[in-house]
Amino acid sequence: MFENLKWKLVERPILPIGNTYLDAFVFLVFFGLLFFAGIALKNKRGIGLRPFVQAVTFVFFIFIVHRCFCALRGTIFSFQDIGKNDLNVFNGLFILVPLIAFTLLFGRIFCAWLCPLGFMQEVFFRVPFIKRIILDPAPRIKRLRLLLLVAIFFAAVFLLLEFRPKTFFFVQNIASFWGLATIILAGLFVLNPGADLKLKKLRYFLLFIWLFIIFLGIFVTDPWCALYGNEIDYSSLVGLFAVLATAAIVPMAWCRYLCPLGSSLSLMAKFFQIKIKVKKDSVISKIEARQICYVQALEEKALDKSSCLFCKRCVEAGASEIEEL
Amino acid sequence: MACCVKKLTNVLVFCLIFLATNAYCDDWTGFQHDSTHSGSSTVSFADEFITHLWTFSPTGRTWNYKSGSSVWSSSACIVDVKGKSIIYAGFYNNNFYAVDAKDGSLIWRFIAGNRFNHAPVFAEINSRPMVFAACSDRTIYALDALSGEKIWGYETLPWSYMLSEAIVSSPIIIRLDNLSLLACAVWNSSQMPFNSFQKGQLYVLNAASGEKLYSVVLSATPLNSPCLGNINGEPAIFISSNDGSVFALNAKDGKVIWQVILDSGLFSSPSILSDKQNSRIFIGSRFGNLYCLDAVTGKTIWTKKTGHAIDSTPAIGNIDGNAYVYIGSYDRNIYCFDAATGEKVWNYKTGDYVVSSCALARISGRAVVFAHSLDNKLYCLDGLNGSVVWNFDLGKLIWAYNTRGDTIWSSPAVGMAGDKPILVFPCYDSKLYAFSAAIGGSN
Numbered sequence: 001m002f003e004n005l006k007w008k009l010v011e012r013p014i015l016p017i018g019n020t021y022l023d024a025f026v027f028l029v030f031f032g033l034l035f036f037a038g039i040a041l042k043n044k045r046g047i048g049l050r051p052f053v054q055a056v057t058f059v060f061f062i063f064i065v066h067r068c069f070c071a072l073r074g075t076i077f078s079f080q081d082i083g084k085n086d087l088n089v090f091n092g093l094f095i096l097v098p099l100i101a102f103t104l105l106f107g108r109i110f111c112a113w114l115c116p117l118g119f120m121q122e123v124f125f126r127v128p129f130i131k132r133i134i135l136d137p138a139p140r141i142k143r144l145r146l147l148l149l150v151a152i153f154f155a156a157v158f159l160l161l162e163f164r165p166k167t168f169f170f171v172q173n174i175a176s177f178w179g180l181a182t183i184i185l186a187g188l189f190v191l192n193p194g195a196d197l198k199l200k201k202l203r204y205f206l207l208f209i210w211l212f213i214i215f216l217g218i219f220v221t222d223p224w225c226a227l228y229g230n231e232i233d234y235s236s237l238v239g240l241f242a243v244l245a246t247a248a249i250v251p252m253a254w255c256r257y258l259c260p261l262g263s264s265l266s267l268m269a270k271f272f273q274i275k276i277k278v279k280k281d282s283v284i285s286k287i288e289a290r291q292i293c294y295v296q297a298l299e300e301k302a303l304d305k306s307s308c309l310f311c312k313r314c315v316e317a318g319a320s321e322i323e324e325l
Numbered sequence: 326m327a328c329c330v331k332k333l334t335n336v337l338v339f340c341l342i343f344l345a346t347n348a349y350c351d352d353w354t355g356f357q358h359d360s361t362h363s364g365s366s367t368v369s370f371a372d373e374f375i376t377h378l379w380t381f382s383p384t385g386r387t388w389n390y391k392s393g394s395s396v397w398s399s400s401a402c403i404v405d406v407k408g409k410s411i412i413y414a415g416f417y418n419n420n421f422y423a424v425d426a427k428d429g430s431l432i433w434r435f436i437a438g439n440r441f442n443h444a445p446v447f448a449e450i451n452s453r454p455m456v457f458a459a460c461s462d463r464t465i466y467a468l469d470a471l472s473g474e475k476i477w478g479y480e481t482l483p484w485s486y487m488l489s490e491a492i493v494s495s496p497i498i499i500r501l502d503n504l505s506l507l508a509c510a511v512w513n514s515s516q517m518p519f520n521s522f523q524k525g526q527l528y529v530l531n532a533a534s535g536e537k538l539y540s541v542v543l544s545a546t547p548l549n550s551p552c553l554g555n556i557n558g559e560p561a562i563f564i565s566s567n568d569g570s571v572f573a574l575n576a577k578d579g580k581v582i583w584q585v586i587l588d589s590g591l592f593s594s595p596s597i598l599s600d601k602q603n604s605r606i607f608i609g610s611r612f613g614n615l616y617c618l619d620a621v622t623g624k625t626i627w628t629k630k631t632g633h634a635i636d637s638t639p640a641i642g643n644i645d646g647n648a649y650v651y652i653g654s655y656d657r658n659i660y661c662f663d664a665a666t667g668e669k670v671w672n673y674k675t676g677d678y679v680v681s682s683c684a685l686a687r688i689s690g691r692a693v694v695f696a697h698s699l700d701n702k703l704y705c706l707d708g709l710n711g712s713v714v715w716n717f718d719l720g721k722l723i724w725a726y727n728t729r730g731d732t733i734w735s736s737p738a739v740g741m742a743g744d745k746p747i748l749v750f751p752c753y754d755s756k757l758y759a760f761s762a763a764i765g766g767s768n
């Protein structure tokens with residue numbers, strides 16, 4: 001049905017590295033965007049540039065980059081190829097190295113400023129009508145949200161059963177199962193919003209499973225394979241559907257509870273140079289905190305550093321301040 | 326008198342037909358039938374009731390799958406050697422087999438130092454039938470096609486502790502003036518500290534003696550199987566590399582005529598279509614594009630996007646004067662494109678990835694495509710509309726799992742077992758399956 005979908009405007013490497021399909025242009029733009037975001041982040045008025053950087057990155061990754069951006073699978077596979085296939089090693093590491101460097105310097109800057117999947121989820125939160133429903137604590141709305149999540153879950157299961165290959169090996173198709181898990185965890189959150197912090201802790205365990213599967217040499221799929229690699233593969237399509245649809249009910253549920261890349265960046269960000277903390281004299285209420293921070297990292301008097309994406313929205317709102325280490 | 330003339334004419338016509346069928350036999354001599362990788366045979370099955378003929382099971386033992394593992398047998402070639410139909414295929418168990426095409430009985434075997442992943446090539450060199458195969462032990466072997474005796478072996482690199490298993494291609498034969506050349510790609514790598522290397526190299530050897538005529542390093546990554554065409558009347562070798570390049574080389578001296586970089590890794594080998602006006606190259610990419618390139622310049626004539634990676638080598642068929650390109654994709658489809666315009670003619674959705682290449686033949690004169698899908702089925706589709714003519718359930722994979730894009734799968738081949746058309750598929754269960762129509766067919 002979707003076989004011939006094609007949305008990439010550029011398909012050949014613009015600046016081929018060593019006569020190969022690897023493109024120095026992708027590296028340079030990625031590096032440049034991270035650099036720009038880093039400067040903007042440190043600048044007091046830079047926050048206003050965030051939507052601009054996000055939009056540029058979105059266009060760049062979705063329409064220009066024609067490679068899968070598998071920072072985890074690609075990296076582990078490339079480490080396994082050291083000494084055997086230098087091209088794979090380079091391919092896996094040339095995105096990862098700047099990503100780690102900038103995460104150590106600026107925290108999860110990739111998540112807040114660059115990641116197209118994060119951006120796509122965030123867009124729902126920016127639609128006033130959806131935002132109102134998402135944040136409305138009324139029991140009637142809560143029931144509606146639960147009902148919608150159940151519908152999304154069944155739709156994803158239906159897609160999974162409809163499009164899965166006849167001989168499929170489920171671990172390889174992990175994106176679709178992680179997508180279903182996103183809906184379930186989002187459902188648990190809607191049922192009991194107080195469990196948010198506990199559910200967030202789960203992501204490290206899920207990251208461990210994900211990495212272990214890759215270590216076994218299994219080619220796990222990601223929800224973004226379809227977007228970045230233009231792969232019309234059922235597992236990443238089902239995963240993508242689940243992630244985006246759930247984001248309309250629970251803001252950025254994938255980023256909060258499951259994203260393996262986000263979780264590993266959050267571990268790295270523990271060492272980074274800049275921290276955000278809630279102002280001592282902050283008088284922000286719980287409801288206001290939720291209005292500001294879509295990953296619910298911000299509370300009345302505290303800030304969950306491991307979930308913070310470093311978007312600086314709370315700083316702009318006057319609830320937090322930046323602390324340089 | 327008139328009756329005598331009629332009888333004489335009948336005898337003459339019979340003799341001519343007899344001579345024609347015996348003098349010309351459409352052998353499947355190497356990977357994808359011939360040195361252009363057309364994958365197209367003129368063999369015609371008499372009817373569509375194709376049934377299982379025999380199974381060749383060389384080893385009762387199968388090993389566990391590991392990442393990067395190969396299929397249990399290479400693609401096969403089917404040839405008539407001095408009146409005897411023989412199938413040649415190398416296997417995972419380091420053995421190379423010659424099997425009687427009529428009943429699947431073993432004729433001879435040759436044991437090498439490592440597994441055979443890629444199709445061999447058959448040729449008569451100085452009237453001696455020979456079969457050539459490249460092995461993961463870094464060696465290209467030339468064997469006597471009738472006895473299996475080793476005629477020569479060319480070791481591309483002497484053994485050392487730090488060498489990895491070689492990744493080789495299917496060889497092709499190039500007839501140049503009075504010389505027969507053998508072209509084969511070999512990738513060798515060494516993990517020797519401070520002196521490691523990875524070299525994808527094309528070797529061109531004298532097919533009769535195994536003497537190296539020239540070799541050319543084209544990439545740091547493995548190369549796919551070369552194919553033969555010509556550029557402005559001069560023989561040219563076309564080859565693709567895993568790092569995304571397609572090369573055209575002068576077959577005489579190995580000089581690179583052009584190199585184009587495509588969108589992503591290339592695991593598909595090029596195939597060539599030559600007509601009166603021009604020669605065109607077809608190749609699939611890991612980004613899912615099927616490319617049609619101009620053989621003289623390497624410029625893109627058209628591209629077509631499928632939904633996922635293409636690792637299979639395009640097969641090219643001529644039906645009613647029109648050329649069509651057949652290809653399998655990881656998006657689970659088998660596609661047919663018009664070779665001239667790139668227009669999609671049909672696609673057939675199977676239950677899983679289609680990684681191996683298609684084989685083209687005929688059933689009662691109707692063009693058909695044989696293709697294997699990882700839904701464990703072997704399909705026969707109508708060449709013009711893609712409708713299913715026949716399919717065969719090959720049974721489950723013997724591994725629990727195979728890494729996507731990392732496994733070499735063999736492709737079906739079509740040839741003659743005596744006077745009977747035969748379809749051969751080396752399967753992932755370490756067996757070689759042969760199929761034929763209930764009643765005979767023709768060449």
Ligand code: SF4
Binds near residue numbers: 119255260263
């Ligand atoms: S958590 Fe994952 S999906 Fe979300 S913004 Fe970060 S990398 Fe992107």
Ligand code: SF4
Binds near residue numbers: 294303307309315
């Ligand atoms: S805590 Fe502040 S900086 Fe961190 S994600 Fe929430 S709003 Fe953005």
